[in-house]
Amino acid sequence: MLRWARAWRLPPGTLTSSNPSFFRVPVAPGGGGGGGRGDAEPRPLPLSYKLLDGEAALPPIVFLHGLFGSKTNFKSIAKALAQQTGRRVLTVDARNHGDSPHSPNMSYEAMSQDLQGLLPQLGLVPCVLVGHSMGGKTAMLLALQRPELVERLIAVDISPVESMFVSHFGIYVAAMKAVNIPDEAPRSHARKLADEQLSTVVQNMAVRQYLLTNLVEVDGRFVWKLNLDALAQHMDKILAFPARQESYPRPTLFLLGGNSQFVQPSHHPEIRRLFPRAQMQTIPNAGHWVHADQPQDFIAAIRGFLV
Incomplete structure (x- = not known):
């Protein structure tokens, strides 16, 4: 059943930017499979990541950034959660973002496959999977495809339907x-x-x-x-969500920005169908980039969901 958590407020944060670093773009041999058409089983790419150490007995927390983002978006939040929870925390660059390889394939199936290769390799399953926007859709698809890899799921300001407000x-x-x-x-x-x-x-x-x-x-x-x-070639895929019939049976939190319109009441039936144990929580005075607008509220919401 879809449950609503009471909205609450802590001191606001700000959106920051870091100075760019020097790098060379890695390109996947052969384009990473799929030729941009999103094959059912695309070849995983070796994603760039940052892993903070913690207690191996606790399910780790894995952060997936949104479109135009990178693993550095969650740097301070990852560090805070590692310190406060004692868990291992992983931040990952999606394909075609950050320091991860470039590929013409930008489907959610491909992005899910990348993680299906990386997370078991690092011994980080089952994990608490936290995905924002595009990363939230990747997280939802991975949870639906391989629920045994995801101990619980947090989708940040996104739903498993086509995004209509982001043209x-x-x-x-x-x-x-x-x-x-x-x-x-x-x-x-x-x-x-x-x-x-x-x-x-x-x-x-x-x-x-x-x-x-x-x-x-x-x-x-x-x-x-x-x-x-x-990104330009596959923007329609990025804004959509793959049709799925199965459901994810474990606890799920949809964490929404109070000032955002990305998740609409009309999305709730599909959320309930795919994620029957979903609950919703709204963070006031936050837009779509919830974790940047209200980082302390964001951290507190994740910690509350882990209890």
Whole structure:
């Protein structure tokens, strides 16, 4: 049965951005399988991750970031939860994001398969799987496909239906692809130029700063860590959710931003069908990036769900 938790509030946090690091984009041999068509069993990619140590007897916590994000989005939250709960905590870069390999395949089946390869390899199953937005859909699909790998599930401001309120995500991709920075531009000037060019399309400064965390310098040129071509080609898949018949029988929390419209009442029947033990909790004064807007509330909600 779908249960509603009482909304509560703690001191607010802020969305921050980190300085970009130098890197070289790894490209999966052969494109990672599937040729971008989302085969039923795509070949897993060797994802980039950060693992914080903890008590092996406790189910670990695994964080999956959203579209345009990376494992660094959860860096401070992962550290806090590792310290407060004593658990191992894993943050992962999805394919085509962060330091993980690029591939033309950007289906949820492929992203789930990546984790089905990584989590048992690291001895992190069953785990508490926490996914935001795109990462939440990946987490939900993995839980439905392989429930034995997921001890409990937290979907952050997303539901297992097509996302209808995010047509602007495609606009963000186009805006990033259009950014033009002269070669050998100083880093501070390059970020300012990119911010100015993005601002004509992306008015929200916090969103621009979030997108700019993906801007990095390689051999004197500024490029995006993201595989923008793959994201643009498969944006319809990213906004959708694969049709499933099975249900996930274990505890599930849908953690929502009070100022967000991503999860609508019309989604509740499908949530109940796929996740019969789901409960919902709303964090006030948080938008879609709940963990960035209200990090302390976010941490407290996860800890409460673990009890």
